[in-house]
Amino acid sequence: MQIYNTLTRRKETFEPQHPGKVGLYACGVTVYDHCHLGHARSCVAFEVMVRHLRRRGYEVTWVRNYTDIDDKIIRRAHETHTSWEAVAERYISSFQEDMAALGIPPAQIEPKATEHIPGMLEIIRILVDKGFAYQGAPGGDVYFRVGKFPGYGKLSGQSLEDIQAGARIEIDPHKEHPLDFVLWKASKPGEPAWPSPWGPGRPGWHIECSAMSMKYLGETLDLHGGGLDLIFPHHENELAQSEAATGKPFVRYWLHHGLLTIDQEKMSKSLGNFFTIKEVLARFHPEVVRFFLINSHYRSPLDFSDAALGEAEAALLRLYSTLGRLEDLRKHYPGVRGPAPADFTAAALTAEEIDRLLTLPERFAGAMDDDFNTAQALGYMFEAVRLTNRLLEHPAAEPGYVALLAEVRHNLVDLGYVLNLLQAEPQEMLAALRQKGAELKISPQEIERLITERAEARTNKDWARADEIRKELSEMDITLEDTPQGTTWRVKG
């Protein structure tokens, strides 16, 4: 497998420290508000990586944290006249609802910062003992001494001078260097506080990830990642404090995904240009959202728009349509399974095309092995779908025909599992997608009644009345489809 490593800015062959085992730490969310779609992108990206690694036979330990204490949480508690604990608890629940709705299973370990204070204090103690950290004033903040760590800046590719040149940081008289960052933040009266050798306070942002990741995954992690926007300062600081404390490499492969944008601008709370996961899911099927999120490579920027989600919906519909036809076929031949006979030939496809259809799993895996290239993997699936549709258009009587399609069906669903797509019952999904969750201008009962009336008219060859009903429904954005199994309807797309 090849994985792009932010530290070296290259794709590298992936080799975990311990054969067959992989530890992944993905930076989670700060729980002070509902999550937006950018957070969903992050979670889906790591989920898919984990699924593919497991498919490749690795035993993966996936850790995703909650930052459940920080300034924004405290501020939110003040604003809403409640406790910081209540704020954290509320938005952890909200996050879990979103994950469940998107079908993302929980990580193996989901640690909370406030439950790991002793581990953070231990790292800070070591850093102070080694001279990498100092307290600015008695009872005050404890800082990391950036100038003492030679590798500072190696992750973001900048020198200390580079960073300082553009720094908009206020000069803090207690800091030795403007870029020294807080490890332990002294609490003001009334603020949440934990006891420490340096006085009551709370952890700085970066130290929690070092403490929690190393506790669960060891001093050197295989994989650690988050959004591109976390490279500096968050991951740079994590790297510095962790390596300063242990003297060992902190992370073997740093993974950073691209950001979700709106009109080419980063979706963010501060810009106010965000949609929460809940808002998006109210309008689009969760699987459509997932498809949208993985239809481009995880490191690319991804622009959100209704049109883009609409395209994702149409594309997913195409996948499920074929799957539905394959499912119908399976019901007609319940005993037949793949694999296809090696010597099977079909009029509709050349030998090369049949081979291509059957080697989908290899090509799919190859794409995923190449830095989790979900876009290419999906491209291969669509190619297989096109070939499959061609076969379905030209039914053959041979048993090999059914066996081949049974194998294709199995492959599509099996590969879909890696992307957490195509796991639903096709007919149910098609019905859900066709109705788009949109407000209907007419009740389904009324539609059914008109369909029945039209069926009667058609039996009597009363084409005028049949067309009239079609037109009537069409004006209410309902499209009728006459199939051998009867007439179905869908909301116009």
Add this chain to the structure above:
RNA sequence: GGCGGCAUAGCCAAGAGGUAAGGCAACGGUCUGCAAAACCGUUAUUCACCGGUUCGAAUCCGGUUGCCGCCUCCA
């Protein structure tokens, strides 16, 4: 200002030295009582622009332009 990234058809998007995947949309055809769906076909001699390396360049190198991200909390 410093650091980094991206520019591929109407839109979205793979490809990273060997002659442009895939999706959406559009148009033509097959099918259909009419449609829809599906299938077939068409839609980039060309990958922002200018140079260079090479037998050969979206792919490598240099420069230009435009957009984005980070340098403050951010997935």
